[in-house]
Amino acid sequence: MTQDVRTAPAGSHADHHAPAEAGNGHHGPPPRPTGIHRFTAPGWLRALWTTPLVGFAGLGLVCLIRWAAHWDPIWYSVPLVTVATVTFPMGLLIGIGAFDYWAYYFSGKPTRPEDHSGHGARRWQDYFRPNTDHKVIGIQYLVTTMAFFVIGGFLAMLFRAELARPGDQYFNPQTFNVLISEHAALMIFAVVVPVFAGLGNFVIPLMIGAADMAFPRLNALSYWLLPIGGVIMLVGMITPGGGPSAGWTCYAPLCSHQPLGQVFFNMGVQWAGASSIVTALNFLVTIITMRAPGMTFWRMPLLVWANFSTSTLVVLATPFIAGSQFFVLFDRVMHTNFFETAAGGYVIGYQHIFWFYSHPAVYIMMLPGFGIISEVVSVMSRKPIFGYRLMALSLLAILVLGFSVWAHHMFVAGMASWLRVPMMVTTLLIAVPTGIKIFSWVATLWDGRIHFTTPMLWAVGFIAMFTIGGLSGIYLGSVPIDIHASDTYFIVAHIHYVLFGGSIFTVFAGIYFWFPKMTGRMYNERLGKLHFWLTFIGFNLTFFPMHYIGLQGMPRRVADYASRFADFNLFISIASFGLGASTVVFLYNMIHSWRYGEPADANPWRSLTLEWQVSSPPPIFNFDEVPQVVGGPYEYGVPGARHAILGGATAPEPVPSGH
Amino acid sequence: MRRGSILQLILIGVGAGAIATAVAIFVPWLPTPASRQAGRIDFVYWFATVISLFIFAVVAAILIYAVINFRVKDPMDFSDGPPVHGHTTIEIIWTVVPAILVTAISVVSAIVLAQNSHAGSNPLVVRVFGQQFTWTFQYPNGKIFPILRLPIDRGVELEVTAKDVIHSFWVPQFGQKQDAVPGQVNSLVITPDRLGTYPVICTELCGLGHALMRSEAIVMKKADWNSWYRGTSQPAPQPSGGAGVSAGAAIFTQYGCVACHTFTPIPAATGKVGPSLDNLKASAAKAGQQLQDFIKQSIVDPNAYIAPGYQPNVMPQTFGSTIPRNQLDLLVEYLAQNTK
Numbered sequence: 001m002t003q004d005v006r007t008a009p010a011g012s013h014a015d016h017h018a019p020a021e022a023g024n025g026h027h028g029p030p031p032r033p034t035g036i037h038r039f040t041a042p043g044w045l046r047a048l049w050t051t052p053l054v055g056f057a058g059l060g061l062v063c064l065i066r067w068a069a070h071w072d073p074i075w076y077s078v079p080l081v082t083v084a085t086v087t088f089p090m091g092l093l094i095g096i097g098a099f100d101y102w103a104y105y106f107s108g109k110p111t112r113p114e115d116h117s118g119h120g121a122r123r124w125q126d127y128f129r130p131n132t133d134h135k136v137i138g139i140q141y142l143v144t145t146m147a148f149f150v151i152g153g154f155l156a157m158l159f160r161a162e163l164a165r166p167g168d169q170y171f172n173p174q175t176f177n178v179l180i181s182e183h184a185a186l187m188i189f190a191v192v193v194p195v196f197a198g199l200g201n202f203v204i205p206l207m208i209g210a211a212d213m214a215f216p217r218l219n220a221l222s223y224w225l226l227p228i229g230g231v232i233m234l235v236g237m238i239t240p241g242g243g244p245s246a247g248w249t250c251y252a253p254l255c256s257h258q259p260l261g262q263v264f265f266n267m268g269v270q271w272a273g274a275s276s277i278v279t280a281l282n283f284l285v286t287i288i289t290m291r292a293p294g295m296t297f298w299r300m301p302l303l304v305w306a307n308f309s310t311s312t313l314v315v316l317a318t319p320f321i322a323g324s325q326f327f328v329l330f331d332r333v334m335h336t337n338f339f340e341t342a343a344g345g346y347v348i349g350y351q352h353i354f355w356f357y358s359h360p361a362v363y364i365m366m367l368p369g370f371g372i373i374s375e376v377v378s379v380m381s382r383k384p385i386f387g388y389r390l391m392a393l394s395l396l397a398i399l400v401l402g403f404s405v406w407a408h409h410m411f412v413a414g415m416a417s418w419l420r421v422p423m424m425v426t427t428l429l430i431a432v433p434t435g436i437k438i439f440s441w442v443a444t445l446w447d448g449r450i451h452f453t454t455p456m457l458w459a460v461g462f463i464a465m466f467t468i469g470g471l472s473g474i475y476l477g478s479v480p481i482d483i484h485a486s487d488t489y490f491i492v493a494h495i496h497y498v499l500f501g502g503s504i505f506t507v508f509a510g511i512y513f514w515f516p517k518m519t520g521r522m523y524n525e526r527l528g529k530l531h532f533w534l535t536f537i538g539f540n541l542t543f544f545p546m547h548y549i550g551l552q553g554m555p556r557r558v559a560d561y562a563s564r565f566a567d568f569n570l571f572i573s574i575a576s577f578g579l580g581a582s583t584v585v586f587l588y589n590m591i592h593s594w595r596y597g598e599p600a601d602a603n604p605w606r607s608l609t610l611e612w613q614v615s616s617p618p619p620i621f622n623f624d625e626v627p628q629v630v631g632g633p634y635e636y637g638v639p640g641a642r643h644a645i646l647g648g649a650t651a652p653e654p655v656p657s658g659h
Numbered sequence: 660m661r662r663g664s665i666l667q668l669i670l671i672g673v674g675a676g677a678i679a680t681a682v683a684i685f686v687p688w689l690p691t692p693a694s695r696q697a698g699r700i701d702f703v704y705w706f707a708t709v710i711s712l713f714i715f716a717v718v719a720a721i722l723i724y725a726v727i728n729f730r731v732k733d734p735m736d737f738s739d740g741p742p743v744h745g746h747t748t749i750e751i752i753w754t755v756v757p758a759i760l761v762t763a764i765s766v767v768s769a770i771v772l773a774q775n776s777h778a779g780s781n782p783l784v785v786r787v788f789g790q791q792f793t794w795t796f797q798y799p800n801g802k803i804f805p806i807l808r809l810p811i812d813r814g815v816e817l818e819v820t821a822k823d824v825i826h827s828f829w830v831p832q833f834g835q836k837q838d839a840v841p842g843q844v845n846s847l848v849i850t851p852d853r854l855g856t857y858p859v860i861c862t863e864l865c866g867l868g869h870a871l872m873r874s875e876a877i878v879m880k881k882a883d884w885n886s887w888y889r890g891t892s893q894p895a896p897q898p899s900g901g902a903g904v905s906a907g908a909a910i911f912t913q914y915g916c917v918a919c920h921t922f923t924p925i926p927a928a929t930g931k932v933g934p935s936l937d938n939l940k941a942s943a944a945k946a947g948q949q950l951q952d953f954i955k956q957s958i959v960d961p962n963a964y965i966a967p968g969y970q971p972n973v974m975p976q977t978f979g980s981t982i983p984r985n986q987l988d989l990l991v992e993y994l995a996q997n998t999k
Binding site for chain 2: 172173174177242245246247251253254257259341342345346347348381382383384386387388389390412413414417420421424425428429431432435436438439440442443445446447448449450451452460463464467468471474475477478479480481483484486487488547548551552553555556557558559560561562606635636637638641
């Protein structure tokens with residue numbers, strides 16, 4: 001961007017740290033508690049004693065029951081760990097005050113009048129407590145998921161070092177299996193799924209002209225469930241006896257007989273899943289009920305459409321993975337027989353339940369990215385998105401079709417063989433709405449005035465990479481080819497082309513795009529572009545050769561492999577270190593620009609959507625006045641067109657739009 | 660559009676398509692097929708590749724053309740593009756054409772799948788057992804081997820199952836793969852059509868020895884296979900030591916010990932996953948146990964003593980329940996007598 005467009009209100013965000021609402025009552029932060037009250041007021045000092053109190057109370061209860069029932073031994077790790085992963089986090093949540101308001105309400109105490117003291121960030125400490133401001137929660141989510149992204153990437157570097165040569169180098173098979181399992185589990189459950197909840201949290205209420213999410217306290221809670229889930233999974237790694245090592249898919253019956261660390265995985269997924277469900281419910285209610293006047297469904301930005309579709313998927317599908325992990329846990333802890341063949345369990349049943357979530361999860365991890373790309377491509381091409389309604393409808397088509405394709409992960413699993421062909425047909429049909437999206441983005445570029453800012457680079461890079469990932473998906477959709485390619489490095493290549501070249505590229509596009517809005521500062525454009533090119537090149541060098549070695553006969557999830565793949569793997573490992581290093585550029589750019597970047601204009605991209613019509617960063621309650629939406633969100637090039645009218649001293653004038 | 664633009668667009672499309680086609684043709688993506696099924700998979704693969712190349716060329720052409728031609732020359736250019744909101748005909752085309760193409764892929768795939776699941780008349784039925792971390796193959800005469808030997812050009816129906824957790828049977832050159840699932844028998848059809856020795860690979864993560872869970876599939880001339888198979892049906896020549904020894908050797912093979920352990924008296928036992936069993940007396944002395952007790956404990960409770968240089972939890976801890984007691988005693992006796 002250029003100098004003059006963002007010179008305007010450089011210092012204007014300073015006064016937004018004060019609550020914008022004038023008048024009624026006390027709005028400032030309440031007086032700091034002193035003395036002993038510091039240990040009873042919600043916060044980390046209270047969590048210091050509630051966490052062990054509630055945590056050990058749970059463990060004590062387990063021991064008490066075992067003692068009373070004459071079970072031996074009384075101190076037995078499996079039920080203890082299972083209960084500990086519930087009670088310690090509950091103690092923490094109670095301590096930091098995630099339930100305070102509801103506790104007052106349940107117990108019949110007068111609920112405190114809302115003083116908004118838990119809303120917004122006035123100092124950096126406000127990011128480390130339950131906060132009801134969707135903008136703070138959005139940043140909490142993003143920073144947390146990026147931290148997990150770095151950890152997950154580091155784990156990948158470790159096992160790529162092992163894979164640089166055939167044979168065992170640095171890690172024994174147990175450690176290797178833990179590394180691959182934790183890498184995938186973190187990247188999926190603690191990075192790609194929740195990172196979109198972070199971007200959505202920040203952007204969606206602003207985009208639809210709302211003051212906040214529908215349930216701000218629930219929103220505050222749902223964020224805190226995420227780090228709990230991620231940390232539980234990480235703790236599993238260092239459990240005595242061994243970490244979770246059955247892959248992120250955690251197939252029964254293997255995972256029922258893994259070392260103790262597997263329990264942490266089973267329970268970590270529950271916390272992360274609960275976080276997803278609660279956030280998705282919040283998105284749904286927010287999008288359905290809190291749109292600004294005039295914002296009909298057909299005037300919603302496509303990111304809002306995407307989050308609407310995604311949230312529906314999350315709410316409907318996530319309980320299934322919760323179920324699958326609980327069943328595995330029950331088999332281990334309670335000696336049920338869901339998946340124990342010897343006792344009549346149904347092994348394939350696990351996979352059906354697991355993939356009934358985990359395939360829709362692929363779209364949970366992709367649709368919000370589609371939304372981001374639609375925003376970026378339209379704004380940066382200075383053109384309306386091509387075929388807006390078909391773009392929205394194709395999201396819904398993916399949502400519906402997405403529930404009818406799960407068994408394509410099981411073509412070789414030994415499920416009912418008649419299911420293969422119908423599942424193949426629905427799988428391949430998903431290429432149609434997905435193709436519509438790719439063609440429509442490309443058509444939006446056509447004849448545009450394309451500004452190759454960093455977010456746009458990521459968006460175009462995404463379109464290219466996702467096209468490759470989509471085409472390799474066609475091969476995998478076809479049953480005979482899938483039978484050959486299943487469980488090989490071809491799958492590893494495909495999943496990274498859609499989840500890294502796909503989802504993560506859109507995440508970077510989104511983070512750079514909304515960075516000025518979130519922080520009030522511009523990121524460094526040159527470093528952003530450097531980050532893109534390093535990642536783009538490193539990504540392709542890392543993952544493209546995997547297609548080949550997979551089809552040639554290298555299975556996934558092996559620490560050791562045939563010597564004829566040695567050169568390829570060495571090449572891939574070296575490329576992957578380059579890919580990992582590119583993240584350093586990103587982190588430096590983000591941290592440095594957040595502190596020292598040039599102040600950003602309210603609307604550096606000249607976008608029409610609502611979040612750009614308020615200051616950067618936005619006022620604490622987003623809009624001083626409810627905006628009036630009068631047209632579509634992408635009316636670039638339409639003379640006189642407006643998406644919304646703010647600060648409505650003048651009566652809203654309906655402006656003809658393209659729709 | 661100007662004519663020059665159309666020409667440029669087509670040139671980019673042809674160029675991108677040509678590069679992608681060269682990558683598709685000159686890189687030998689799939690292994691050379693060694694079965695009729697793999698040959699058919701090759702066909703579907705090329706069918707899908709032609710369609711993919713076409714789609715790739717179209718998207719690449721428009722994307723690259725747009726990136727080159729429609730970027731603003733001057734970052735201060737604040738003009739907007741033409742307010743085109745869509746084009747119904749184009750949108751219908753790019754909905755219908757891909758739908759037709761993927762339907763075509765579906766139909767071809769479904770036909771090939773049906774053909775690949777058909778073993779023809781008089782198939783050879785072989786039972787495939789996956790267990791941590793070895794494959795065993797049981798032939799119609801009841802004999803069990805650690806290596807899969809197949810006659811060329813005869814339909815083979817593999818009945819794949821597992822003894823503990825899920826494994827997956829894959830021979831890349833055969834193109835066919837099937838999970839081995841405990842508690843159920845899955846069918847997989849292979850008609851080998853090229854002589855040679857190919858790797859049998861486990862592709863489903865099955866525990867610590869997963870990467871080493873390998874065997875071999877040998878495709879033999881029909882006459883060679885017939886004489887080999889007749890030979891296995893004869894009562895095996897008695898090795899010195901009598902019937903007990905041959906029974907012990909059979910148990911050793913049947914439970915897959917050969918895949919992980921080297922044991923000189925049995926030529927097939929060349930596994931490297933676990934320690935060699937040729938020097939058990941020394942190990943028993945090191946563990947401070949009687950030889951027989953030591954061997955039995957090492958089978959039933961393998962974590963009790965870990966040979967130097969090896970990891971615990973690699974050997975399955977289920978043999979105590981899967982090997983019947985009388986067979987276990989025979990096996991222990993056999994090992995005790997034949998080790999050094």
